[in-house]
Amino acid sequence: xxxxxxxxxxxxxxxxxxxxxxxxxxxxxxxxxxxxxxxxxxxxxxxxxxxxxxxxxxxxxxxxxxxxxxxxxxxxxxxxxxxxxxxxxxxxxxxxxxxxxxxxxxxxxxxxxxxxxxxxxxxxxxxxxxxxxxxxxxxxxxxxxxxxxxxxxxxxxxxxxxxxxxxxxxxxxxxxxxxxxxxxxxxxxxxxxxxxxxxxxxxxxxxxxxxxxxxxxxxxxxxxxxxxxxxxxx
Amino acid sequence: xxxxxxxxxxxxxxxxxxxxxxxxxxxxxxxxxxxxxxxxxxxxxxxxxxxxxxxxxxxxxxxxxxxxxxxxxxxxxxxxxxxxxxxxxxxxxxxxxxxxxxxxxxxxxxxxxxxxxxxxxxxxxxxxxxxxxxxxxxxxxxxxxxxxxxxxxxxxxxxxxxxxxxxxxxxxxxxxxxxxxxxxxxxxxxxxxxxxxxxxxxxxxxxxxxxxxxxxxxxxxxxxxxxxxxxxxx
DNA sequence: ATCCAAAATATCGTATACATTCTTAGATGT
DNA sequence: ACATCTAAGAATGTATACGATATTTTGGAT
Numbered sequence: 135x136x137x138x139x140x141x142x143x144x145x146x147x148x149x150x151x152x153x154x155x156x157x158x159x160x161x162x163x164x165x166x167x168x169x170x171x172x173x174x175x176x177x178x179x180x181x182x183x184x185x186x187x188x189x190x191x192x193x194x195x196x197x198x199x200x201x202x203x204x205x206x207x208x209x210x211x212x213x214x215x216x217x218x219x220x221x222x223x224x225x226x227x228x229x230x231x232x233x234x235x236x237x238x239x240x241x242x243x244x245x246x247x248x249x250x251x252x253x254x255x256x257x258x259x260x261x262x263x264x265x266x267x268x269x270x271x272x273x274x275x276x277x278x279x280x281x282x283x284x285x286x287x288x289x290x291x292x293x294x295x296x297x298x299x300x301x302x303x304x305x306x307x308x309x310x311x312x313x314x315x316x317x318x319x320x321x322x323x324x325x326x327x328x329x330x331x332x333x334x335x336x337x338x339x340x341x342x343x344x345x346x347x348x349x350x351x352x353x354x355x356x357x358x359x360x361x362x363x364x365x366x367x368x
Numbered sequence: 369x370x371x372x373x374x375x376x377x378x379x380x381x382x383x384x385x386x387x388x389x390x391x392x393x394x395x396x397x398x399x400x401x402x403x404x405x406x407x408x409x410x411x412x413x414x415x416x417x418x419x420x421x422x423x424x425x426x427x428x429x430x431x432x433x434x435x436x437x438x439x440x441x442x443x444x445x446x447x448x449x450x451x452x453x454x455x456x457x458x459x460x461x462x463x464x465x466x467x468x469x470x471x472x473x474x475x476x477x478x479x480x481x482x483x484x485x486x487x488x489x490x491x492x493x494x495x496x497x498x499x500x501x502x503x504x505x506x507x508x509x510x511x512x513x514x515x516x517x518x519x520x521x522x523x524x525x526x527x528x529x530x531x532x533x534x535x536x537x538x539x540x541x542x543x544x545x546x547x548x549x550x551x552x553x554x555x556x557x558x559x560x561x562x563x564x565x566x567x568x569x570x571x572x573x574x575x576x577x578x579x580x581x582x583x584x585x586x587x588x589x590x591x592x593x594x595x596x597x598x599x600x601x602x
Numbered sequence: 603a604t605c606c607a608a609a610a611t612a613t614c615g616t617a618t619a620c621a622t623t624c625t626t627a628g629a630t631g632t
Numbered sequence: 633a634c635a636t637c638t639a640a641g642a643a644t645g646t647a648t649a650c651g652a653t654a655t656t657t658t659g660g661a662t
Contacts, residue, residue, distance in 0.1 A: 137428055137645065139416070163614070173647045175409060178615090182373065182413040186420040188535030194369055195614055195653045204532040210455035211532060217451050221444035298438040298445060298543040301422030305539050309532040369653095371615065397644070407617045412645090429623045429644055 139176035142166070143183050150189050150200055151311045161190060161198040187308045204309050211313075212356035215306050216349050219287065222303065223332060223348035224341040225294035229253070231339035253293070260289045260333060267326050279322035284311065286329050290348075293336070314359040321358045325351070373410035376400065377417050382515075384423050384434055385545045395424060395432045421542045438543050445547075446590035449540050450583050453521065456537065457566060457582035458575040459528035463487070465573035487527070494523045494567060501560050513556035518545065520563050524582075527570065548593040555592045559585070 146166075149155040166177045181198055184190045192198035204211065233253055263286050270278040284307055291300045314321070328351045335344035380400075383389040400411045415432055418424045426432035438445065467487055497519050504512040518541055525537045548555070562585045569578035 135428055139645085162612095164612095174614095175412070175646060178409070179413055179416045182416045183420045186417045186535065186538070188531045191531065192614095194371055196655085197613065201531045204530060207455075207459075207530050207532055210452075210459070210530075214448060214451050214455070214536065217448050218444075221441075221448070225441075225444070296438060296441050296444075297422045297425065297435045298441055298540075301420065301539050301543075302448065302536065304420070305535050306532075309535075373615085398642095407615095408644090409616060426644095430625090431644065 137176065138170070138172045139179040142170050142172065142176055143180035145170065146180055146184060147187075147189065147308060150184070151308065152315055153312075155200050157200050157202045159200045161200070163197075187305050189308055189312075203312055205313065207309070208313055208356075208359065211306060211310050212352065212359070215303075215310060216352040216356075218299065218302055218306065219290070219352055220345040220349045222287075222291040222294040222296070222299050223336065224345035225296060225299070226290055227336045227339050227341040227344040229293065229295050230336055231341075256289060256293050260286065260293070263289060264329060264333065267329070271323065271326055276322055279326060280311070280315065283322065283326070290332070290336070321355070325355060325358070328354070371410065372404070372406045373413040373417075376404050376406065376410055377414035379404065380414055380418060381421075381423065381542060384418070385542065386549055387546075389434050391434050391436045393434045395434070397431075421539050423542055423546075437546055439547065441543070442547055442590075442593065445540060445544050446586065446593070449537075449544060450586040450590075452533065452536055452540065453524070453586055454579040454583040456521075456525040456528040456530070456533050457570065458579035459530060459533070460524055461570045461573050461575040461578040463527065463529050464570055465575075490523065490527050494520065494527070497523060498563060498567065501563070505557065505560055510556055513560060514545070514549065517556065517560070524566070524570070555589070559589060559592070562588070 146155070146161070155161075161181060163174045163177050163181075167174045170177070181190060181192065185192055185198070189201055190198050191201050230253075263282055267279060267282045267286070270276070270282065287307065288300070288303060291303045294300075328347070332344060332347045332351060335347050380389070380395070389395075395415060397408045397411050397415070401408050404411070415424060415426065419426055419432070423435055424432050425435050464487075497516055501513060501516045501520070504510065504516065521541065522534070522537060525534045528534075562581070566578060566581045566585065569581050
């Protein structure tokens with residue numbers, strides 16, 4: 135169960151990332167309330183979250199606008215994301231090892247078993263994402279991949295168990311996804327299979343391999359984006 | 369002029385960073401409303417923002433708790449911050465150069481002059497921060513420096529003109545500041561003067577020097593924290 | 603015709619009131 | 633005594649109503 139505020143948040147985030155809401159577009163609270171069939175309160179909460187993510191700017195008594203595309207920041211954003219996601223992958227792998235030893239030691243301990251439950255649930259969720267992505271790829275339904283891609287990387291971050299890293303990834307992903315939403319479809323075909331390498335390294339508890347696999351993955355993504363935008367002139 | 373929501377947000381953020389609100393502490397909306405003398409709506413907005421920053425966790429119909437300290441993530445967070453702030457410093461210096469050439473070319477252009485106004489205003493704000501910090505240092509009022517430190521780094525990010533980088537810095541600063549709020553006082557004495565080097569490089573438009581100065585600054589900060597926490601056992 | 607000023611409007615910020623859900627204390631039965 | 637179930641209370645989620653501010657429009661003066 136999720137709240138109306140979250141529903142509105144996710145809807146608006148997708149609209150901004152996909153470009154349905156262009157940079158500079160104004161967000162009218164009353165209009166959005168009617169569109170989503172909710173009152174203004176959850177709309178305002180969603181806008182506050184978007185503001186913290188850097189997707190919109192708001193001025194007191196003057197409403198709220200979609201922020202400009204961070205086109206000039208592509209290099210920097212990818213560099214930061216590489217460091218960040220190397221960390222999440224490494225931590226996820228390390229946590230896998232740690233849970234293993236704990237479980238062997240004392241299964242009875244309450245907190246330990248709870249952690250294990252949480253791990254397996256999140257781990258299974260990733261399998262679901264990978265399966266969906268594989269199917270989408272096989273059936274050539276590439277339009278499904280961008281969202282699945284975000285879900286995968288976010289799931290790895292959650293697997294790391296670090297709320298701070300999850301928050302950072304959400305913020306930076308929002309910005310980066312806006313940049314290459316256009317050519318992400320074609321890129322997805324070649325990049326999606328790399329996800330399997332990353333999750334395998336995590337399963338094996340190989341923190342270094344998990345980290346370097348993720349970093350390579352991000353660097354390829356960056357090169358693909360920079361190549362596409364330069365040829366497209368954007 | 370700032371809204372009540374922002375006032376509450378800043379207040380709660382400071383309380384969490386300073387440890388007045390300990391990890392696991394529950395945030396009761398009604399109580400906070402009375403404390404800050406506002407209604408529940410702005411309180412809820414502030415909580416949403418804190419959630420996006422990763423400082424609190426909230427569950428539907430079950431309220432909201434201060435998140436755990438990201439002690440294990442110190443290494444990762446500093447690594448990310450180093451890359452991030454190297455970027456903000458470099459971009460700030462580059463923007464300085466760009467504005468210079470624009471101003472020489474055509475002062476009359478409206479957008480250009482507006483940008484210049486914005487730059488000088490932000491730039492002067494930094495001088496104010498530096499002056500306050502210098503005074504606090506001279507008068508040995510070290511308790512003022514943590515907040516000034518955050519303000520300085522945030523101001524540099526705003527000088528870079530990139531909303532995405534500002535958002536990222538805010539998120540990561542919140543996490544990092546929580547970690548070494550304790551020994552930040554003694555560290556501030558040695559680290560504060562380094563700020564002058566960074567802003568000088570930006571003024572001279574030397575992007576590389578600005579970037580490396582900032583990166584060094586962050587690395588020193590990291591070493592100081594890691595040394596302090598290991599000796600203190602926290 | 604252009605520019606300035608003041609009123610009207612639209613939009614945001616806030617407060618109050620209601621609905622839904624979780625939590626907890628107490629009762630009850632075994 | 634312990635566990636379980638139930639019901640009252642508290643807290644969150646949401647909707648509506650009101651007040652404050654910015655923006656726009658309109659009228660008049662230069």
